[in-house]
Amino acid sequence: MSSKATFTLFLIIGLLVTLALIAAPVVYAISLSFYTMDSFVADPEWIGLANYARILSTGAFWNALGNGLVYSISTIVLQVVLGIGMALVLNQAFPGRNLVRGLSILPYLLPTVVIVLTFKWMVDGSIGILTKAIAALGLPPIHWFESPQAAMASSVMVSVWLWTPFVTTAFLAGLQTVPTSLYEAAKVDGTNAIQRFYHITLPMLKPVLTVVVLLRAVWTFNKFDVIWLLTGGGPVGSTEHLAILSYTTAFTKFDIGGGATIATLSFLFLAISVFIYFRIFPLDEEES
Amino acid sequence: MTRALFGRLALYLTAIVIAIYSAFPVYWMIVSSTRAPQEMFSSSSLWPGPFTGEYYSNLLELTDYPAQFINSLTVALITVVVTMVFSVIIAYAVTRQRIRGKKVIVASMLYAYMFPPLLIAIPMYTFFTRIGLGDTLTSLVAAHLTMTLPLGVWFLWGFFKNMPFELEEAAMVDGCTRLGAFLRVVLPLSLPGLLTVAIFSFLLSWTDYTFALIMIGSDANKTVPVGLASMIGSFDLRWGEIMAGSTLIALPLFGAFALLSQYFIQGMSAGAVKG
Numbered sequence: 001m002s003s004k005a006t007f008t009l010f011l012i013i014g015l016l017v018t019l020a021l022i023a024a025p026v027v028y029a030i031s032l033s034f035y036t037m038d039s040f041v042a043d044p045e046w047i048g049l050a051n052y053a054r055i056l057s058t059g060a061f062w063n064a065l066g067n068g069l070v071y072s073i074s075t076i077v078l079q080v081v082l083g084i085g086m087a088l089v090l091n092q093a094f095p096g097r098n099l100v101r102g103l104s105i106l107p108y109l110l111p112t113v114v115i116v117l118t119f120k121w122m123v124d125g126s127i128g129i130l131t132k133a134i135a136a137l138g139l140p141p142i143h144w145f146e147s148p149q150a151a152m153a154s155s156v157m158v159s160v161w162l163w164t165p166f167v168t169t170a171f172l173a174g175l176q177t178v179p180t181s182l183y184e185a186a187k188v189d190g191t192n193a194i195q196r197f198y199h200i201t202l203p204m205l206k207p208v209l210t211v212v213v214l215l216r217a218v219w220t221f222n223k224f225d226v227i228w229l230l231t232g233g234g235p236v237g238s239t240e241h242l243a244i245l246s247y248t249t250a251f252t253k254f255d256i257g258g259g260a261t262i263a264t265l266s267f268l269f270l271a272i273s274v275f276i277y278f279r280i281f282p283l284d285e286e287e288s
Numbered sequence: 289m290t291r292a293l294f295g296r297l298a299l300y301l302t303a304i305v306i307a308i309y310s311a312f313p314v315y316w317m318i319v320s321s322t323r324a325p326q327e328m329f330s331s332s333s334l335w336p337g338p339f340t341g342e343y344y345s346n347l348l349e350l351t352d353y354p355a356q357f358i359n360s361l362t363v364a365l366i367t368v369v370v371t372m373v374f375s376v377i378i379a380y381a382v383t384r385q386r387i388r389g390k391k392v393i394v395a396s397m398l399y400a401y402m403f404p405p406l407l408i409a410i411p412m413y414t415f416f417t418r419i420g421l422g423d424t425l426t427s428l429v430a431a432h433l434t435m436t437l438p439l440g441v442w443f444l445w446g447f448f449k450n451m452p453f454e455l456e457e458a459a460m461v462d463g464c465t466r467l468g469a470f471l472r473v474v475l476p477l478s479l480p481g482l483l484t485v486a487i488f489s490f491l492l493s494w495t496d497y498t499f500a501l502i503m504i505g506s507d508a509n510k511t512v513p514v515g516l517a518s519m520i521g522s523f524d525l526r527w528g529e530i531m532a533g534s535t536l537i538a539l540p541l542f543g544a545f546a547l548l549s550q551y552f553i554q555g556m557s558a559g560a561v562k563g
Contacts, residue, residue, distance in 0.1 A: 006465070006466045006467045006470070007381060007384070007385050010378075010380060010381035011375045011385070012392075013374070013377050013378075014378035014381050014382070014393055015392065015393060016375055016438075017374050017378065017437070018378065018392070018396050018397070019394050019396075021430065021433050021434055021437060022396045022397070022399075022400045022434060022437070022438070023396055025407070025408050025411040025412050025415075025434065026399075026407060026408070026411070027404065028411035028414070028415065029407045029408070029410055029411040032410065032411060032414065038414065040414050040418070040422070041295040041415045041417060043420060049406065086306055087305060089299065089302050089306060090303075090306070092299055094296075094299055094300060094303055096303070097303075099307075100303050100306060100307045102308070102549065103306075103307045103310045103311045104306055104310045105310075105549075105552070105553075105556075106310050106311055106314055106542075106543070107310055107313075108556070109491070109538070109540070109541045109545055109552075110314070110495075110538055110543065111494070111495035111497070111513050111537055111538070111541075112495065112497055112513075113495075113497050113513040113514075113516055113517050113534070113537070114317070114534040114537055114538050115313070116517075117516065117517070117520060117530055117531075117534050118313045118314075118316065118317045119313070119532060120520065120530070121316075121317075121320065121527050121530065122313065122316060124525075124527070127328070127329050129316060129332060132332045135502075151479070161309075161313075165310075165556075166556060169553060169556040173553075176314075195359070215401075218401065218402050222402075222403070222404045222405060223346075224405050224406070224498045225497040225498050225501075229497070229517060242404070243404060243405065243406055244373075246404070246406040246410070247406055247502075250393060250406070250410050251502065256410065256414065259406065259410050260407075260410050260411070262406070263404050263406040263407040263410060264405070264407065266404045266406075267402065267403060267404055267407050270402050270404070271399075271402065274402065
């Protein structure tokens with residue numbers, strides 16, 4: 001086969017697969033948002049923008065958007081702070097460092113289901129190990145999922161535990177690229193550790209941080225299973241975010257057009273946010 | 289001097305706290321999955337034991353767990369193979385040639401990173417139900433590919449881009465065709481990149497709950513994450529069996545990590561990994 005033909009073949013396969021698996025579902029989802037359909041086999045009926053008008057006028061949508069923002073922003077801030085802190089510690093030399101580095105990645109390897117089930121087991125009302133530890137310390141029992149604030153805090157806590165390793169690893173890899181001569185020079189100039197962190201480490205790692213925060217923000221905002229498995233969106237919708245609202249609308253209320261509309265709006269919101277983010281924190285031109 | 293000593297001590301202490309924070313839930317999951325039933329309710333000893341294999345045998349003999357394990361494995365392996373084949377082809381075509389279609393592919397893959405799962409799951413479920421393939425492992429593989437393919441293409445794109453063109457040209461001067469040069473020179477040299485893509489595709493597919501919840505309805509076709517999660521909905525909570533099931537899903541991942549940790553870390557550092 002000639003070199004040109006090989007390429008053409010590769011490209012055609014690539015285009016077809018991309019269109020079938022990535023583009024087609026999204027186009028289909030967006031088109032479903034213009035129809036009403038009350039079961040997955042029913043014939044869709046065109047209603048134009050009626051789904052959008054209806055969804056945007058419900059309190060549930062705005063409540064879910066607000067919850068999603070609270071959840072994503074608190075999860076990201078906490079995991080970035082914690083992840084950077086851990087990376088700084090794991091970058092020091094101490095015996096057993098490789099073991100601790102390995103252990104610190106563990107949460108990221110676990111399936112969400114396992115994390116949520118283990119967390120629920122640890123805080124089980126009567127025999128969970130955390131419940132017992134709290135009682136042994138003489139503290140009042142914590143009701144992890146009962147009040148709206150507690151349910152949100154528990155969701156954030158579990159998510160932070162799960163995703164901090166991502167930040168730690170990326171930051172730790174970034175730290176290896178900072179030349180030690182910079183620190184030596186700064187030390188000679190009489191700076192302390194905190195000044196060196198703010199004036200050398202952070203600026204040098206800004207590109208890594210920009211990408212990590214962006215990726216984490218997008219995926220956290222889209223993440224369905226952590227909250228769904230922990231609280232199911234409750235109590236009374238206090239942890240329901242757009243992914244859960246879209247799921248329940250399409251799969252328990254069988255309002256398929258409505259579910260597709262929420263998913264589309266959610267994507268639109270993300271795409272606009274990412275666009276603004278890149279305006280504020282431009283990446284260096286080395287990509288593309 | 290004492291200040292330096294204090295600093296060391298604080299460092300060790302923090303390292304121990306990090307280790308416990310990260311690993312305790314995993315440790316506790318394994319301890320609970322092997323602790324005898326009476327002790328499970330009364331004892332709060334942090335040491336493992338007294339041991340029992342009861343939960344594991346219940347899980348394997350009385351539930352759908354073994355069948356679900358096979359389902360998970362089938363889906364994950366097929367997803368890995370298909371992802372590898374297509375992401376190699378796409379990434380290579382995109383890096384080695386300036387063609388029009390290239391932009392479409394690259395842009396789609398970039399946007400795919402931002403797709404809310406329901407934006408994919410709703411149309412996929414509708415489509416597969418309508419063509420009579422609802423509730424099948426095939427439909428689940430298709431859904432998983434929407435996560436793993438962009439990952440593979442992005443990762444390998446970066447990998448192929450940094451591979452000097454001269455290598456292939458030298459092989460072609462020596463009489464290889466383009467395809468031959470690709471198969472004999474480019475692929476073997478990309479082994480570390482391919483391995484990373486394989487690992488993370490497996491991880492994504494194996495741990496997925498969201499797509500499996502939506503695409504699969506019947507107990508017989510469920511994968512382990514969904515099967516396990518439904519145990520907590522039932523009226524008596526069998527924590528021993530639930531922890532045993534959790535341990536068994538996590539075990540292959542720990543094994544792979546112990547053997548291939550450098551690739552895990554490489555992939556995570558590249559920021560290529562969705563979670």
